Amino acid sequence: MSENNLQVLLRRRPQGEPLAEDFEIVERPVPLPGRGQVLLRNRFLSLDPYMRGRMSDAKSYAKPVDLGAVMEGATVGEVVASDDPSFAPGDTVMGGQGWQRFCVVDGGRLRRVDVNEAPLSANLGVLGMPGLTAWVGLEDIGEPKPGETVVISAASGAVGQVAGQIAKARGCRVIGIAGGAAKCAFVKDELGFDACLDHRADLDTQLDAACPKGVDVYWENVGGHVQAAVFPRLRDFGRMVMCGMISQYNIAPGADAAGAPQGPNLGPIVRKRLRIQGFIVSDSGWQRYGQFRAVMLGLIRSGQLKWREDVVEGLEDAPRAFMGLLKGENFGKLVIKIN
Amino acid sequence: MSENNLQVLLRRRPQGEPLAEDFEIVERPVPLPGRGQVLLRNRFLSLDPYMRGRMSDAKSYAKPVDLGAVMEGATVGEVVASDDPSFAPGDTVMGGQGWQRFCVVDGGRLRRVDVNEAPLSANLGVLGMPGLTAWVGLEDIGEPKPGETVVISAASGAVGQVAGQIAKARGCRVIGIAGGAAKCAFVKDELGFDACLDHRADLDTQLDAACPKGVDVYWENVGGHVQAAVFPRLRDFGRMVMCGMISQYNIAPGADAAGAPQGPNLGPIVRKRLRIQGFIVSDSGWQRYGQFRAVMLGLIRSGQLKWREDVVEGLEDAPRAFMGLLKGENFGKLVIKIN
Secondary structure (H helix, E strand, O other), X not given: XXXXXXXXXXOOOOOOOOOHHHEEEEEEXXXXXXXOEEEEEEXXXXXXXXXXXXXXXXXXXXXXXXXXXXXOOEEEEEEEEEOOOOOOOOOEEEXXXXXXXXXXXXXXXXXXXXXXXXXXXXXXXXXXXXXXXXXXXXXXXXXXXXXXXXXXXXXXXXXXXXXXXXXXXXXXXXXXXXXXXXXXXXXXXXXXXXXXXEOOOOHHHHHHHHOOOOEEEEEEOOOHHHHHHHHHHEEEEEEEEEOOOHHXXXXXXXXXXXOXXXXXXXXXXXXXXXXEEEOOHHHHOHHHHHHHHHHHHHHHHOOOOOOOEEEEXXXXXXXXXXXXXXXXXXXXXXXXXXX | OOOOEEEEEEOOOOOOOOOHHHEEEEEEOOOOOOOXXXXXXXXXXXXXXXXXXXXXXXXOOOOOOOOOOEOOOEEEEEEEEEOOOOOOOOOEEEEEEOOEXXXXXXXXXXXXXXXXXXXXXXXXXXXXXXXXXXXXXXXXXXXXXXXXXXXXXXXXXXXXXXXXXXXXXXXXXXXXXXXXXXXXXXXXXXXXXXXXXEOOOOHHHHHHHHOOOOEEEEEEOOOHHHHXXXXXHEEEEEEEEEOOOHXXXXXXXXXXXXXXXXXXXXXXXXXXXXXXXXXXXXXXXXXXXXXXXXXXXXXXXXXXXXXOEEEEEOXXXXXXXXXXXXXXXXXXXXXXXXX
């Protein structure tokens, strides 16, 4: 094989915002598949906010990436060689791993995908972990009912896009929150949300206008001043789907550490019978992947599910793209096209 | 009838702590039951923290007591006269109303009680709204499993006593939190909790010792520094049963109003998959009263449910007793014996 395996390693644990020097780009020989394993040529790498947690050794739900190891991440690609009889060279699959051009994976972790159903990279977005996250969070916690008002933060992002469109398909009034006029226009005009508010402008005034009766479901991706503005507007029996709080990922090693910003007063939770619940998609999501994929493909066919990707070319640019993701510089689901 | 109807009225809405001048004690003629109604001679009045909310006209889940009206509250007593064929003079009933010696109630709201099953006043405590609150909150939100660690704030109070003993009966390790050595000794030695911590001493150190592996279920009655100490100790998939936050009832008209104290940072909710959920017992609790009462009577018979009442004699002392309740001066379920 003439190509090398280009890889992005974690060189150093970031303090605050990740820097270019926290990563290291290396070229190594292409690995060989072991027993039951498959060698993939990765075509797309997913970049997602959760990866900031993997760079830290603070206590978390998943173990951190070791220093000097390849950065973790989902990929899609083609089978190059296989010791698993279920896969043959040329198969297109999801379930690949790592910020790298090639990877070796146990065959049992891969899923063959049909690129006639959706473009390959969509298996990292609407049909991948972010889409599954949106679906699981609404199924298990948000439970949006027709006519309810659903507010989605980071609405143009990988998870927000899908969560909002699922809620629309269920007959909800859906209000997005995003950063800047371009993202807001996309969310409203392209994705069909009922409105999209710019969190860089006065959110209180915008929320008063967009949600005069309050909010039944709040999808939390960001925390900070957006959370502070939406929380008091939750209606009786409101649900807060705690998916992430990206505004804090660079602040504190553990968000409950001393010095972390405080949250809203919990008093109203009693009076309003609110539910605030966190979840991690990997706990139960992949066990329901078949059901999820069927629902998503149905919405795609009926024109109710659209998406936007932010495709960055070249693995070498993954660190820079990831640093931008944590600042909201991406526009849509961020993926790296691996050349 | 020779007696008058002694009543306690709301004279003024308190600003901060209620004062004696916020109440007015009057004597009025005994009312007559209308069609389908029953006239009761109240024997015991329940005093509960929720009544602070009824004195305020801030937005709430229930409408406030009007100025000049009788203070709201549950009572037990005897039927004096009845226009409902289901009840006859001399019947002992729960479901009475108001800080008053006599009341007139629709028969459909009353339940005959057997004083051989438990003393009359227990129908305001372990067998009444506070007990039902404990049971509903554990059934619907806490869901304690054998071996889990359950922390109960205001553990010697009307709700806390029962919640902790139900959790003990379900095989949990139960840690109470109460104010002062006498209450802590009672909770541990009389009620059989595994430990009881004094919130007036260093809670962090005590919690480290009592809950070395963290907390699975936290029963929230108080808020403030107790909440701040317990929240970071919640384990993965922990549940926070939001029953009340008495430390705030005198602070802010609405707990989400500007100036209310902030709560814990919500970041860990995602990572730990926590659930924080509020409830109001009246939403669904009374529909399950029969089931609840059977469970409680079973626990009483098996010696697994004990309780302590703080009985204050004389309706005239109800305002003073209620003011003390908000400061934790009561010891056990606070009831007024109406002479």
